[in-house]
Structure formats: structure tokens, C-alpha cells
Amino acid sequence: MDILLLSNGKIAGNTHVMEFAGDVIVEQVKRTGAKHFLVIPYAVIRSSHDDRVAMIQATFDRLGLDCVATGIHQAADPVKAIEQAEGIIVSGGNTWVLNKKLHDLGLVGPLRKAVLAKGVPYIGWSAGTNIACPTIRTTNDMPIVTSAVLTSLNFVPFQINPHYLEASVEGHMGETRDERIQEFLEVNQHEPVMGIPEGTWLQLLDGQLSYHTANGKPLKLFRYGEEPVYFEAEQDIQFMMEISC
Incomplete structure (x- = not known):
């Protein structure tokens, strides 16, 4: 497995998507030799799929990589496109739309086979990270589609909340992100x-499994009945791959 799960697409000061993780992406490309990346932009709602592919190609160019990005939405046979891909990138956007599309097109099995069995490198951010979990129940997105499907790719045996924000907004009387996650744990x-x-x-x-940061922010691990625990980039989190949900 060679998987990168980014919290988001850009941070302050970035002009290109995934730029803050540029070094590790370059390392992944060199390590795997992948040149042709299949982009899955199904999560994109407020811009075109072609534009999202072009953004990723611009990032490759910015990083000096001789890689080509091709959108799965342009493929006559999406399953075959996955089978032939040297690398896979799943864009952020709406997780519910993305996950439903993958199930509707019968792409969950082919994606798991490509990444887990064949070792095809995978990069996801936001929604593309959510779908790497057993389910998408810890996404921040609204379920804007009907017949929403919860189960997903299950690359990791735990749930992830990308874009995690530890904050209380002045004047906001609704639940904080921590409170929403604690609600999830009460039920699960x-x-x-x-x-x-x-x-x-x-x-x-x-x-x-390892954790990395471009800005020094720690991850925050939530478990039922326990106080949340912070982990810095240099700390060992391998035990998370051994949990059984």
C-alpha cells in the first residue's frame, strides 16, 4: 500500500492543490514510478470535473513531475480505467455524492483491488480521505443526495474527520466539532x-501508518469513554491499524 490521505486541498499561501504536501507526493511518484494518474473528481459540485483535473495537472507541473492527470469521467469504461491506472487521485468535494457514485458505478471493488492488492499509489484529500475509512459517517458534508451509501473503501480501520477544527465560534449556539464527534462515539x-x-x-x-503536518498542528484522537489525545507528527500511531471496529 502507498496511500496519502490529506485533510484538505490548500492552506494559506498555496496556489495549487496539494501543494503543502508536495514533497511527499514527489517522493511517492519517484518511489512508485507512476506517471499516469487517474483523477476521480466525482465529489466536485460547484465547478467542472475537467477544471479539477486541470488543477491537479497544474500541481504536477508545479512540482516538476512528468506526470499526466486524466479524469475518470472521460473514460468509456471506468472500471477498466482503474485497472489500467498507475496512480489514483480522489479530489475533495461532497463525500456523499462521491461515495454514492463509486457504488453506483461498481467502482469500490476495483479501487480496493488496485490500491490494496496491486499497490497502486492513492492520494485523496477531504472527501477523498473520507472514503478511505470503513464508512463516511464522520464527514462534515451534508447528505445532498438521496439513497446515500455509508460503507466505503475501508483502507484504514478507523474513522477520519478531515478539516478538523478545534474551535468555538462566537455567537454560534450549535454543537462544536468535538461535540459532534462525541455524539458519534456515543452511538458507535x-x-x-x-x-x-x-x-x-x-x-x-x-x-x-504515520502522521505528517506542514504547519505543526497535531492530530486529535477521539475514543469512547476517554479524553481525546493529541499526537504530534513524530509520534507512533501504528496501533491504529490494529484496532477492530
Whole structure:
């Protein structure tokens, strides 16, 4: 496995998507030799799929990578496109729309086979990170589609909350992000949630899980009946791959 799960697409000062994780993306490309990346932009709602592919191509160019980005939405046979992909990138957007589309097109199995069995490198951010969990129940997105499907790719055995924000907004009387996650744990007591803030990512390489950050922010791990625990980038989080939900 060679998986990068980014919290988000951009941080302050970035002009290109995934730029804050540019070094690790370059390392992944060099390590795997992947040149042709299949982009899955189904989560994109407020702009075109073609524009999102072009944004990713611009990032490759910015990083000096001789890589080509192609959108799965342009493929006559999406399953075959996954089978032939040298690398896979799943864009952020609306997780519910993305996950439903993957199930509707029968792409969950092919994606799991490509990434888990064949070792095809995978990069996801936001929605693309949410779908790497067993389910998408810890997304921040609204379920704007009907017949929404919860189960997803299950690359990691725990839930992730991308864009995690530890804050109380003045004048806002609704629940904080922490309170929403605690609600999840009350109902799903054996399913820990990892909150990863903006500018951070998880790397899963050959079964080894590690946390990385471009801005020094720690991840926050939530487990039922316990106080949340912070983990810095240099700390060991491999135990999260051994949990059983």
C-alpha cells in the first residue's frame, strides 16, 4: 500500500492543490514510478470535473513531475480505467455524492483491488480521505443526495474527520466539532475517530501508518469513554491499524 490521505486541498499561501504536501507526493511518484494518474473528481459540485483535473495537472507541473492527470469521467469504461491506472487521485468535494457514485458505478471493488492488492499509489484529500475509512459517517458534508451509501473503501480501520477544527465560534449556539464527534462515539462506541486539521496528512506505506503536518498542528484522537489525545507528527500511531471496529 502507498496511500496519502490529506485533510484538505490548500492552506494559506498555496496556489495549487496539494501543494503543502508536495514533497511527499514527489517522493511517492519517484518511489512508485507512476506517471499516469487517474483523477476521480466525482465529489466536485460547484465547478467542472475537467477544471479539477486541470488543477491537479497544474500541481504536477508545479512540482516538476512528468506526470499526466486524466479524469475518470472521460473514460468509456471506468472500471477498466482503474485497472489500467498507475496512480489514483480522489479530489475533495461532497463525500456523499462521491461515495454514492463509486457504488453506483461498481467502482469500490476495483479501487480496493488496485490500491490494496496491486499497490497502486492513492492520494485523496477531504472527501477523498473520507472514503478511505470503513464508512463516511464522520464527514462534515451534508447528505445532498438521496439513497446515500455509508460503507466505503475501508483502507484504514478507523474513522477520519478531515478539516478538523478545534474551535468555538462566537455567537454560534450549535454543537462544536468535538461535540459532534462525541455524539458519534456515543452511538458507535468501538469506532475511534481521528481528527486531522488543515495542512496535515496521514501516510500508509507498506502497512505502516504515520502522521505528517506542514504547519505543526497535531492530530486529535477521539475514543469512547476517554479524553481525546493529541499526537504530534513524530509520534507512533501504528496501533491504529490494529484496532477492530
